[in-house]
Amino acid sequence: MDELFLQTMQNWMGIFMRRSMSKFRQYMIDNGLSMTQMTSMFLIMHSGSSSISDLAAHLDVSNAAASQLIDRLVQQDLLTRTENPSDRRNKLLELTEKGKTIVAKSMQARQGWLQELAITLDETEKKKIISALEIMNSKAEELAPSTGPICPESL
Amino acid sequence: MDELFLQTMQNWMGIFMRRSMSKFRQYMIDNGLSMTQMTSMFLIMHSGSSSISDLAAHLDVSNAAASQLIDRLVQQDLLTRTENPSDRRNKLLELTEKGKTIVAKSMQARQGWLQELAITLDETEKKKIISALEIMNSKAEELAPSTGPICPESL
DNA sequence: CCAAATAGTTAAGCGTGCTTATATATAAAC
DNA sequence: GTTTATATATAAGCACGCTTAACTATTTGG
Numbered sequence: 600m601d602e603l604f605l606q607t608m609q610n611w612m613g614i615f616m617r618r619s620m621s622k623f624r625q626y627m628i629d630n631g632l633s634m635t636q637m638t639s640m641f642l643i644m645h646s647g648s649s650s651i652s653d654l655a656a657h658l659d660v661s662n663a664a665a666s667q668l669i670d671r672l673v674q675q676d677l678l679t680r681t682e683n684p685s686d687r688r689n690k691l692l693e694l695t696e697k698g699k700t701i702v703a704k705s706m707q708a709r710q711g712w713l714q715e716l717a718i719t720l721d722e723t724e725k726k727k728i729i730s731a732l733e734i735m736n737s738k739a740e741e742l743a744p745s746t747g748p749i750c751p752e753s754l
Numbered sequence: 755m756d757e758l759f760l761q762t763m764q765n766w767m768g769i770f771m772r773r774s775m776s777k778f779r780q781y782m783i784d785n786g787l788s789m790t791q792m793t794s795m796f797l798i799m800h801s802g803s804s805s806i807s808d809l810a811a812h813l814d815v816s817n818a819a820a821s822q823l824i825d826r827l828v829q830q831d832l833l834t835r836t837e838n839p840s841d842r843r844n845k846l847l848e849l850t851e852k853g854k855t856i857v858a859k860s861m862q863a864r865q866g867w868l869q870e871l872a873i874t875l876d877e878t879e880k881k882k883i884i885s886a887l888e889i890m891n892s893k894a895e896e897l898a899p900s901t902g903p904i905c906p907e908s909l
Numbered sequence: 910c911c912a913a914a915t916a917g918t919t920a921a922g923c924g925t926g927c928t929t930a931t932a933t934a935t936a937a938a939c
Numbered sequence: 940g941t942t943t944a945t946a947t948a949t950a951a952g953c954a955c956g957c958t959t960a961a962c963t964a965t966t967t968g969g
Contacts, residue, residue: 601872604880608868611887612774613908614894619767621902628903634789635926652946664927666948671925688935688946712897713763717756719893725759731886732766738874739769742867747776748783752907753768790956807916819957821918826955843916843965 618712620752626708630701634751636672637705639665640694641754643678644702649692650683657749677701773867775907781863785856789906792860794823795832795849796909799857804847805838812904832856 627637635658642657643649655665669692672678677698683689694702720728782792790813797812798804810820824847827833832853838844849857875883 600877600880604872604875604884605868607884607887607891609865610891612770612865612868614891615767615770616774616908617900617905618894618897619771620905620907621900624905625902633925650946651948660926661928662947663929663949666946668926670948686936686946690947710760710764710767712900713760713767715897716890716893717759719896720759720889722755724889725755727882728886728890729759729762731883732762734875734879735871735883736762736765736769738871738879739773741874742773742870745772745776745867747780750772750775750779752775753771788955805916806918815956816958817917818919818959821916823956825918838916841916841966845917 619709622708622711623705626705632701635668636677637702638749638751638754639668639672640677640698640702641751642749643692644694644699645754647693650689651692654692659748672698774864777866778860778864781860787856790823791827791832792857793904793906793909794820794827795853795857796906797904798833798847799849799854800909802848805844806835806847809847814903827853 627633638658639654642654646653651665651669652662654669655662658665669678669680673680676695679691679693679695681691681693683691717725782788793813794809797809801808806820806824807817809824810817813820824833824835828835831850834846834848834850836846836848838846872880
């Protein structure tokens, strides 16, 4: 049973990853963006605004690396970098409309195939899948917390 | 129903990706290897042996880029590059034992959490999950073929 | 046998992403 | 008010991953 379970999971894993990541990688290539740049944009979008040292901490890199990375994104009109009025040592980083569009479209590139998959399923199948995924989702929450570097694939 | 399905899938996607990729990324950092290097090693392992232009084609880069990448992996004793006896213009690329170990351990880093998850599930739950995943696996096979760049996440 | 094709190598150049070091402006602490 | 701490920017350096260009050795085709 365990062997079948693991084998089935690994099959799914391969399909899932290929479907999710291939379109996403192509989107990045088409838009001349790297994984590190996309990661930064995701982080900034999720936090609403951010400072350079916040970002550096999340990415686990030096402030100088973060500053230069932000520079390149600002130059591409994907971010704005403004002075923080309550502490002028700080900068506020926010996505531009262009940046927000890029992030939204990249997520659609990554997840769009799920909609195509949903169309092929009837209600019974969907219910079975939802039920199974909910089991896995809740069990996974009980595992030891996941540690390690930030993963743009999960953002 | 569709909304619930997609929402449940996206929740799972987040968990799945974070669990799979975080340990993998940490493994790469710990071993001083990049995603492109790992991708190359996966491709070479899957094909048993490979030539530089094969690899370049799979990676969708120039032969010069592939040659230089291989150089760096050979220097780290992860690959051997030998003359092909049946066509001396060709090189044969093979993983060293050290290289095979690296690949195997990186896959374990990526998939090890599935075993932890399996332990938390009883037989009934596993059967439900297997059944649901098999639905999805077979439906996904019927979708339009996935196109785009090679995805190390799925190798 | 010779010309054309092929596979790989090397060089030079570039962008990205990182590091450490240094400098400046601002805030906090005393 | 002055010293210390903080946030960021800039410079220089490096590795990686790519590109094009030029070259060499080998194979194929006529």
